[in-house]
Amino acid sequence: MGSAIAALIANSSCQVVLLDIASNNPNDRNSVVKKAIENIPKQRPPSLSHPSKLAFIKIGNLKDDLQLITECDLIIEVIIEQIDIKYKLYNKIIPYLQNDAILASNTSTLPLKQLKENIPDSIKSRFVITHFFNPPRYMELLELITDQAVVPMVVDKITNFLTINLGKTIVKSNDTPGFIANRIGCYLLELVVRTAIKANLNPVIIDKIFTDLLKFPNTGIFGLYDLIGHDVMKLISTSLVNSLPMNDQYKKIYILTPILDKMIAKNLIGRKGVGGFYRISAINKVKTKEVINFQDFSYTAIEDPKVEYNSINELLDSGSIYGQFFKSILVEFYLYLTSLIPEVTDNIYDIDKAMRLGYSWKQGPFELLYNIKDGFEWLKKEATIKNLPLPKYVANNNYKTIDSSKFQVSRINLRESEVLLKNNSAQVLLYQDRLVFSISTKMNCLNEEVFTLLLEAVDLAEQREQDLYIVPLTDNFSAGADLKLVAHYIKTNDFTKLDRLLELGQQAMMRLKYSHINIISCAVGFALGGGCEILLHSDFIVAHQELNAGLVEVSRGLVPAFGGIKEMFYRAQGNKDRLIKNIINILTANKTSSADYFILDYGISSAQINMNKQMIFLEASQLTFPKKVVKVDKKITLPQISLSEELDISQYNELQILLLAQLQDIIALQEIDEQEILERERKIFLELAQNPKKDLAF
Numbered sequence: 001m002g003s004a005i006a007a008l009i010a011n012s013s014c015q016v017v018l019l020d021i022a023s024n025n026p027n028d029r030n031s032v033v034k035k036a037i038e039n040i041p042k043q044r045p046p047s048l049s050h051p052s053k054l055a056f057i058k059i060g061n062l063k064d065d066l067q068l069i070t071e072c073d074l075i076i077e078v079i080i081e082q083i084d085i086k087y088k089l090y091n092k093i094i095p096y097l098q099n100d101a102i103l104a105s106n107t108s109t110l111p112l113k114q115l116k117e118n119i120p121d122s123i124k125s126r127f128v129i130t131h132f133f134n135p136p137r138y139m140e141l142l143e144l145i146t147d148q149a150v151v152p153m154v155v156d157k158i159t160n161f162l163t164i165n166l167g168k169t170i171v172k173s174n175d176t177p178g179f180i181a182n183r184i185g186c187y188l189l190e191l192v193v194r195t196a197i198k199a200n201l202n203p204v205i206i207d208k209i210f211t212d213l214l215k216f217p218n219t220g221i222f223g224l225y226d227l228i229g230h231d232v233m234k235l236i237s238t239s240l241v242n243s244l245p246m247n248d249q250y251k252k253i254y255i256l257t258p259i260l261d262k263m264i265a266k267n268l269i270g271r272k273g274v275g276g277f278y279r280i281s282a283i284n285k286v287k288t289k290e291v292i293n294f295q296d297f298s299y300t301a302i303e304d305p306k307v308e309y310n311s312i313n314e315l316l317d318s319g320s321i322y323g324q325f326f327k328s329i330l331v332e333f334y335l336y337l338t339s340l341i342p343e344v345t346d347n348i349y350d351i352d353k354a355m356r357l358g359y360s361w362k363q364g365p366f367e368l369l370y371n372i373k374d375g376f377e378w379l380k381k382e383a384t385i386k387n388l389p390l391p392k393y394v395a396n397n398n399y400k401t402i403d404s405s406k407f408q409v410s411r412i413n414l415r416e417s418e419v420l421l422k423n424n425s426a427q428v429l430l431y432q433d434r435l436v437f438s439i440s441t442k443m444n445c446l447n448e449e450v451f452t453l454l455l456e457a458v459d460l461a462e463q464r465e466q467d468l469y470i471v472p473l474t475d476n477f478s479a480g481a482d483l484k485l486v487a488h489y490i491k492t493n494d495f496t497k498l499d500r501l502l503e504l505g506q507q508a509m510m511r512l513k514y515s516h517i518n519i520i521s522c523a524v525g526f527a528l529g530g531g532c533e534i535l536l537h538s539d540f541i542v543a544h545q546e547l548n549a550g551l552v553e554v555s556r557g558l559v560p561a562f563g564g565i566k567e568m569f570y571r572a573q574g575n576k577d578r579l580i581k582n583i584i585n586i587l588t589a590n591k592t593s594s595a596d597y598f599i600l601d602y603g604i605s606s607a608q609i610n611m612n613k614q615m616i617f618l619e620a621s622q623l624t625f626p627k628k629v630v631k632v633d634k635k636i637t638l639p640q641i642s643l644s645e646e647l648d649i650s651q652y653n654e655l656q657i658l659l660l661a662q663l664q665d666i667i668a669l670q671e672i673d674e675q676e677i678l679e680r681e682r683k684i685f686l687e688l689a690q691n692p693k694k695d696l697a698f
C-alpha cells in the first residue's frame with residue numbers, strides 16, 4: 001500500500017519520498033523500492049492519475065537515505081502489522097525528523113496507545129494514525145486517530161493536508177482495535193460468510209439479496225471477501241481478535257470454519273488466487289462467472305437468481321431459509337454495531353459515513369435500519385425473543401433521537417441559496433452572491449429544458465454583470481444528452497424534434513462561449529458527450545482529479561453534435577499534430593480517466609485541478625477571473641492532411657470510417673467558420689439517426 005499512497009500524494013503534485021528496505025544487492029541497494037516504482041503503473045485500478053506524476057516521487061532505502069526524511073513534513077509508516085518491527089523502524093527514523101514534522105502510522109489494527117509506548121515524549125505530541133482505505137486513490141475515507149498528547153495545531157495541519165491536498169474525508173475514531181470501518185465491516189463479512197458456510201447456503205443468493213435489497217455494492221459480501229483476499233481477511237481478523245477484549249462478540253462469531261481453511265490451503269483465496277467463492281472462467285470462449293461448491297470445491301456457472309422479495313421487511317417476514325438467515329445475521333450484526341457506541345465513536349452519523357466511504361455502502365448501517373419499517377423496534381423485539389442482552393443504545397431508546405437529515409449531507413450544500421429561475425430540469429441559484437446554474441435531471445442529462453434555462457441563465461448573468469458557475473449538486477457533472485429522449489425521437493421518426501434538440505444544444509454552447517461574462521464549470525464524476533461539450537465551451541474549469549470526461553458519442557453509435565466536433569477543429573488552432581490528436585479523441589470516443597488526462601488529451605488551457613470533490617465549488621468561488629475578452633475571429637484554419645494516411649484505419653469500424661470521410665470533407669475546405677461546422681455536425685448526426693450503424697439501446 002506504501003507505493004499506492006505515494007502515488008496518491010504524487011497525483012496531488014506534492015513531492016513525496018518513498019523509502020523501502022535496502023536490498024542485499026551491493027550494486028543496487030534501491031532495487032526493492034525500484035521494483036515498487038516499476039509496479040506502480042501496473043497497479044489496477046491505476047494508482048497514478050497520469051504517468052508524468054511519477055516525477056514527484058523520489059526513492060531511497062532505509063539504510064543509506066534516511067537523510068531524505070529531514071526534507072519531509074509528514075512521514076507515513078506503512079509496514080507490516082508487527083509491533084516490534086514498527087518500533088525498530090521508529091527508532092531509525094525519529095533522529096531524522098524535523099522539529100515540527102508529523103509522524104503517522106497507517107496501521108489498520110494496532111492501537112495508537114501501543115504504537116506510542118516506546119516513543120520519546122517530544123514525538124508523542126505529533127504522532128497520529130492515518131488509516132487509508134484500499135485503493136487509496138479511490139477510497140474517500142480516512143480514519144484519523146489522535147489522543148490527548150497530540151497538540152491541536154498538529155491535528156489541524158494534518159487534517160488540512162489530508163482533506164485539501166489528498167481529497168480525503170476524515171472520520172475521527174477513538175483509539176480502539178480496527179477503528180470504525182474495519183471493526184464493523186470485517187465483523188459483518190466474517191459473520192455472514194462463516195454462518196452461511198455452516199448452514200450450506202448459496203453465496204449467490206445471499207449476495208444478490210445484499211445488493212438488491214440492502215443496496216450493498218455489486219460485490220456483495222462473498223465477492224468482497226474474494227476481493228480483499230481470504231489470506232488478508234485472516235490476517236485482519238486474527239489481529240483484531242487478538243487485540244479485542246475477552247468478551248467481544250467478534251471472537252464469538254469468528255468460528256472455526258474448516259472449509260475456509262481448506263480453501264486457503266488450495267490457494268482459493270479470491271481474485272489473486274486460482275479462485276475464491278467465485279471465479280471467472282472462459283467456457284466456450286465466453287467469460288463466465290462461476291460459484292464454488294463447498295462440498296468438493298468444484299465450480300458451476302451462475303445463473304442470475306431472482307430475488308422474490310420486494311422489500312427487506314418482506315424477506316424477514318417470509319419464514320424462508322434465507323429469510324431466517326437474514327433475520328439472524330441482521331440481529332447479531334445490529335446488536336454488535338449498537339454495542340460499539342460510544343466505544344468506537346459516539347457519533348452514529350460518522351459510523352454511517354465511514355461505511356459509505358470506506359466500504360462503498362449506499363447507505364450506512366444506521367440509515368439502513370432507520371429506513372426499514374420499525375427497524376429498531378424490530379431489533380428490540382427479536383433480541384428479546386432470543387433472550388439476547390440489549391446494548392445501552394437500544395435499551396435507552398437513543399435511536400429515537402436520530403435526525404435522518406444528517407445521514408446524507410449533500411456534497412455541495414447550496415441549501416441556503418435563493419432560487420432565481422427554475423424549470424423541471426434545471427435551476428439558477430444565487431448562493432452567497434454567486435450565480436449558479438445546476439441541472440436536476442437523472443445523471444444531469446441534457447434535454448431541451450436544460451438548454452432553455454441555460455440560455456436564460458446566461459442572459460441573467462449578463463444583465464447582472466456576474467460570472468456564471470455551472471455546478472452539479474450530485475456526484476456527476478453530466479452524462480450528456482438524454483439518450484432515452486434521443487432514442488425516443490429516433491424510434492418515433494421525430495427528426496424535427498431531434499434537430500430542434502441539437503440546434504438548441506448548439507445555441508446554448510455558443511452562448512456560453514461568446515457571452516461577455518465568464519462561465520466557470522465545476523467538473524466532477526462523469527462529464528461525457530454533451531457534458532464534455534459544456535466543459536469545452538466554458539471559460540474555466542475547476543476539475544476534480546478523478547474526473548471521467550470525453551466525447552464518447554462514437555461508442556454509442558452517435559457523433560458529437562452539441563459543438564464537440566467543432567471544438568476539436570477549433571482547438572487545433574491550425575496545428576496538424578493537435579488536429580490529428582483531437583480527431584482521434586472523437587473517433588476512439590476517448591473517455592479520460594483523470595483531470596490530468598483530460599487537460600492533456602483535450603487541449604484544455606484554462607483549468608485547475610482539485611483533489612477534493614467536495615471543495616470544487618468552494619475553490620472555484622474563491623478564484624478571481626479577469627474580465628472576459630470575447631473572441632471575434634471565428635474562422636478556423638485547417639491544416640491540409642490526409643486522415644487515411646495519418647491514421648491506422650484498419651482498426652476502425654463502419655461508423656468510424658464513415659465519420660473519417662466526413663471529417664476529411666471538412667478539412668478539404670481549408671478554412672471554415674464555427675457555424676458551418678455546427679451545421680455539418682447536425683447533418684452527420686441526423687443522417688446517422690435515420691440510418692443507424694449501431695442499436696442505440698439504453
Ligand SMILES: CCC[C@H](O)CC(=O)SCCNC(=O)CCNC(=O)[C@H](O)C(C)(C)COP(=O)([O-])OP(=O)([O-])OC[C@H]1O[C@@H](n2cnc3c(N)ncnc32)[C@H](O)[C@@H]1OP(=O)([O-])[O-]
Pocket residue numbers: 442443445479480481482483484485486501502526528529530531533552553556558559560561562563564698
Ligand atoms: C444529441 C446528442 C449530442 C451530444 O453531442 C451527444 C451526447 O451527449 S450522447 C451521450 C453521451 N453519453 C454517454 O454515452 C453516457 C451514457 N451513460 C453511461 O455510459 C453510464 O450511465 C455512466 C458511465 C455515465 C454511469 O454508469 P453507472 O454509474 O453504472 O450508472 P448507470 O449506467 O446505471 O446510470 C444510472 C442511471 O442514469 C441513466 N443514464 C445514464 N446516462 C444517461 C444518458 N446519457 N441518458 C439517459 N439516461 C442516462 C441510466 O439509464 C440509469 O438509469 P436507471 O433508470 O436508474 O437505470
